[in-house]
C-alpha cells in the first residue's frame with residue numbers, strides 16, 4: 001500500500017520521509033473501510049490535534065549552554081485528557097512523537113480508558129548528561145510544555161529512558177509553577193509521591209495476561225511453551241519472569257548488549273540479576289551467544305519484541321518461526337512485515353492491546369491521586385488482569401466477525417470509539 005499520495009499532509013511533514021507517522025497513516029487506511037458512516041470523520045485521526053515544539057536550554061556542569069529540542073503532541077482528546085509517555089532519546093523526531101501519540105489514542109480507546117492520546121520527547125542522549133543536568137533539562141522541558149499539560153488536560157508518564165525520578169521532577173516543577181501540589185499531572189511517580197503499587201510491572205504483566213489469552217485461542221499450553229524476548233528492560237524482563245514462573249521456557253533474550261540462547265531454558269532470575277549488575281544480557285554465562293539476526297528465526301511458541309520500533313521488517317519477517325508474536329514494544333512490526341506474518345499464519349497480538357497494561361495502571365494511579373485513596377497491589381493486579389482480558393476478548397470477537405487480524409480489529413474498536421465521541425461532541429464552533 002503506498003504511503004504518500006492518498007494523504008493530505010500538514011505542511012510541516014515531508015511526504016518523502018514520513019517515518020513512523022507514515023506507518024500509522026497506513027494502519028488508519030486499513031481500518032477506514034470498516035468504519036461505516038464514521039469514516040466521514042477519519043481525517044481527524046490523520047492530524048494531531050496539537051503539536052508543540054520547544055527549545056530546552058540548560059547550563060551544563062562545565063558552564064556552557066546546551067539547547068535540546070523537545071516535543072509534546074496531543075493527537076486526540078475527544079474521549080478525555082491526553083495521556084502518554086515522555087521519551088529521552090537521541091533519535092526522537094516530531095514524526096516519531098506524532099506516531100507514538102496517535103498509538104496512545106488508539107491504545108486508550110482499544111482498552112476503553114477515558115483518555116485521548118499524547119506523547120512527548122526530547123532529542124537527547126541522556127547517558128551523556130550528569131544527574132543534575134538531566135534534572136535541569138527535565139524541569140525546563142516541563143515548564144515549556146506546562147502550558148498544555150495538567151491533571152485534566154494531558155498527563156505524561158515514563159517511556160524509554162525516563163523513570164519515576166523523572167516523573168517526580170516533572171510533578172514538582174508543574175506544582176511549583178501552579179502554586180499547588182498536583183500529583184495527578186503525571187503517572188509512574190514514586191510511591192511516596194502518589195505513585196501506584198504495581199505500576200512498574202504493569203506493562204510486562206499485561207503482556208503476559210494477553211499472551212495467555214492468545215495461547216488459549218491458539219491451543220497452546222503456556223506451561224510447556226518456549227519464549228523468545230527482545231529487550232530485557234522493564235517490559236521484556238517482567239514478561240520473561242512471569243512466563244518463567246508459569247513454567248514456560250525462555251530460550252533466548254536479546255538487548256543492545258547481545259543475544260543469549262539456551263534451548264533448555266534460561267534461568268530468568270539469574271539473567272535479571274546479571275542485567276541489573278552489568279547493564280545487559282550480553283556475557284551471561286547461563287546460555288550461548290547467538291547471532292543477532294538468527295534470534296528472529298528461532299522456533300518458538302512466543303516471540304515478544306519489547307525493545308524498539310521497526311524490529312520485524314521485510315528483512316526478517318518471512319523467517320519468523322514463532323506461533324504468536326506479542327508486541328511489548330510500540331510499533332515493533334512494520335506494516336509490510338505485518339502482512340508477511342499474517343500470510344504465514346503467525347498470530348500477532350498488536351502493541352495497542354498487548355502493552356496497554358502500563359497505561360491501565362497509570363489510569364488507576366490517576367484515579368487514586370484524585371480520590372487520595374490508595375489500593376492494595378492485589379486489587380490493582382486483579383483489576384489490571386480483568387481489564388486486559390476483557391479488552392482482548394472484545395478485540396478478538398471483532399477479528400472473528402470481520403475475519404481480520406487482531407491489529408485491524410483493535411483499530412476498528414478504537415477508531416470507532418474515538419470517532420463516535422468526535423461525532424456526538426460535534427465540531428466547535
Ligand SMILES: NC(=O)c1ccc[n+]([C@@H]2O[C@H](COP(=O)([O-])OP(=O)(O)OC[C@H]3O[C@@H](n4cnc5c(N)ncnc54)[C@H](O)[C@@H]3O)[C@@H](O)[C@H]2O)c1
Nearest residue numbers: 203231232233234235255256306307308328329330355358
Ligand atoms: N515501560 C512501560 O510501561 C511501557 C508501556 C508501553 C510500551 N512500552 C514500550 O516498550 C518498549 C520497551 O520499554 P521499557 O520500558 O521496557 O524500556 P527499558 O529502557 O526498560 O528497556 C529497553 C530494552 O530495550 C533494549 N534495547 C535497546 N536498544 C536495543 C537494540 N538496538 N536492540 C535490542 N535491544 C535493544 C535495552 O537493552 C533494554 O533491554 C518501548 O518500545 C516502550 O515504548 C513501555
